[in-house]
Amino acid sequence: MSLAAARAAALLLLLAADVVWCKYVFDANIGGWMKAHKFVATWEEAFIKCRSEDALLMSPTSKELALAMRAAVSSTELPTAYYIGTSAAFYPGDQYLSIEGIPLDDMPVSDMIDRLDARDGKCLSMDRERIRVVPCTSRLPYICYRKQKDNNSNRNETEYEPYDDEYxxxxxxxxxxxxxxxxxxxxxxxxxxxxxxxxxxxxxxxxxxxxxxxxxxxxxxxxxxxxxxxxxxxxxxxxxxxxxxxxxxxxxxxxxxxxxxxxxxxxxxxxxxxxxxxxxxxxxxxxxPPKSARLLPPREEQAQARYNRF
Incomplete structure (x- = not known):
C-alpha cells in the first residue's frame, strides 16, 4: 500500500471510529455550536475532522469564544491540553494565525500565552491555564466550532462602504x-x-x-x-x-x-x-465578505436569528 493510500485509510478509520461523545451544543453567547472531541488526533486530523462536520477547529478569537473554550477544557476529566485552530502551519516562521486568519496577538488571551518558539512546534494547545506551542504531530483532543450563519440580514448586498477601497x-x-x-x-x-x-x-x-x-x-x-x-x-x-x-x-x-x-x-x-x-x-x-467580523462588531440580530441545528 502506498503512503498516500495508507494515510487515506487511516483518516477514514479516524472519521469512522470517532463516535460522538457529545452533540454540538448551541451557545448564544458565542453565536454558534461547539463540540469537544475526546478522541485524540494530530492537528491535521483535527482540522480535517472539523471541516467534515462543516465546522472549524476552534480558536479563542473573541472574549466569548475564549471563555467558552476555557470552560470546556476545565470541565473535562482528561488531564491534557486541547488543540486550538491557531497555528503557524501555513507559514515557515512564528506567525501564529487562526484558521480564519486572525493573529494570535489580536486574541484576548494574552494572560494565557506561554513562551512561543516555533522551533518547538507549529501548532498550539490550550489547557485550563496556558496556551503552549506543541508539535503538530502530537495527538490531542480538540474542539470544533460551527458559527451561526446570517440569514436574517436586510442589508442590500450591492451597497458596500469599503474599509479597504482596493477590495x-x-x-x-x-x-x-x-x-x-x-x-x-x-x-x-x-x-x-x-x-x-x-x-x-x-x-x-x-x-x-x-x-x-x-x-x-x-x-x-x-x-x-x-x-x-x-x-x-x-x-x-x-x-x-x-x-x-x-x-x-x-x-x-x-x-x-x-x-x-x-x-x-x-x-x-x-x-x-x-x-x-x-x-x-x-x-x-x-x-x-462585504462585512468582516474581524473589523466590525457582530450585530445583535445575528445572535437572535433562528437556524436549523445539527
Missing amino acids: KLEASTGSCYKYHAVERTWHDAYLTCADEGAHLVVINDEREARAIHALGLPTSGYMFIGIRDWKDDHDWLSVHGESLESLYAEWHDGHEDEVTGELCGVLDGLAKLNHFRCDDERHFLCEK
Whole structure:
C-alpha cells in the first residue's frame, strides 16, 4: 500500500471510529455550536475532522469564544491540553494565525500565552491555564466550532462602504476581491490576505471562476489562490479545509507534470487551475465578505436569528 493510500485509510478509520461523545451544543453567547472531541488526533486530523462536520477547529478569537473554550477544557476529566485552530502551519516562521486568519496577538488571551518558539512546534494547545506551542504531530483532543450563519440580514448586498477601497464587490458572488500585483510566495500571500482580514481566494464553482476572470485581471502569468497540496500526495484542500471535490476543479492540461517540492494552487489567464512550488513568487488574489467580523462588531440580530441545528 502506498503512503498516500495508507494515510487515506487511516483518516477514514479516524472519521469512522470517532463516535460522538457529545452533540454540538448551541451557545448564544458565542453565536454558534461547539463540540469537544475526546478522541485524540494530530492537528491535521483535527482540522480535517472539523471541516467534515462543516465546522472549524476552534480558536479563542473573541472574549466569548475564549471563555467558552476555557470552560470546556476545565470541565473535562482528561488531564491534557486541547488543540486550538491557531497555528503557524501555513507559514515557515512564528506567525501564529487562526484558521480564519486572525493573529494570535489580536486574541484576548494574552494572560494565557506561554513562551512561543516555533522551533518547538507549529501548532498550539490550550489547557485550563496556558496556551503552549506543541508539535503538530502530537495527538490531542480538540474542539470544533460551527458559527451561526446570517440569514436574517436586510442589508442590500450591492451597497458596500469599503474599509479597504482596493477590495471590489462582485455582486454575482457576494464576495470582495483584491488583486495583488506584487509577487509573493504562497505563504507570504496567505499572510498578506490575513493581515487585511481576508484569505487567498477560494473558487467555489465555475460561476465564480468566470466572475473572477471578468474582473479584467492580467491574462498572462499565474496568480496564487487558496488551495494547496496538503501532504505532497495530491490531497488538495482549500485554506478552509475544503476538498476540491466541493470546489471549482477545472485543471489546465498538463497540470500533473512532475514538480518537486511543496505545491500550491494557481489560476491562469484562462481561468484554469494549475500548480507551482509554494516558494515560487506569483501574483495573488485575496477575498473577503462585504462585512468582516474581524473589523466590525457582530450585530445583535445575528445572535437572535433562528437556524436549523445539527
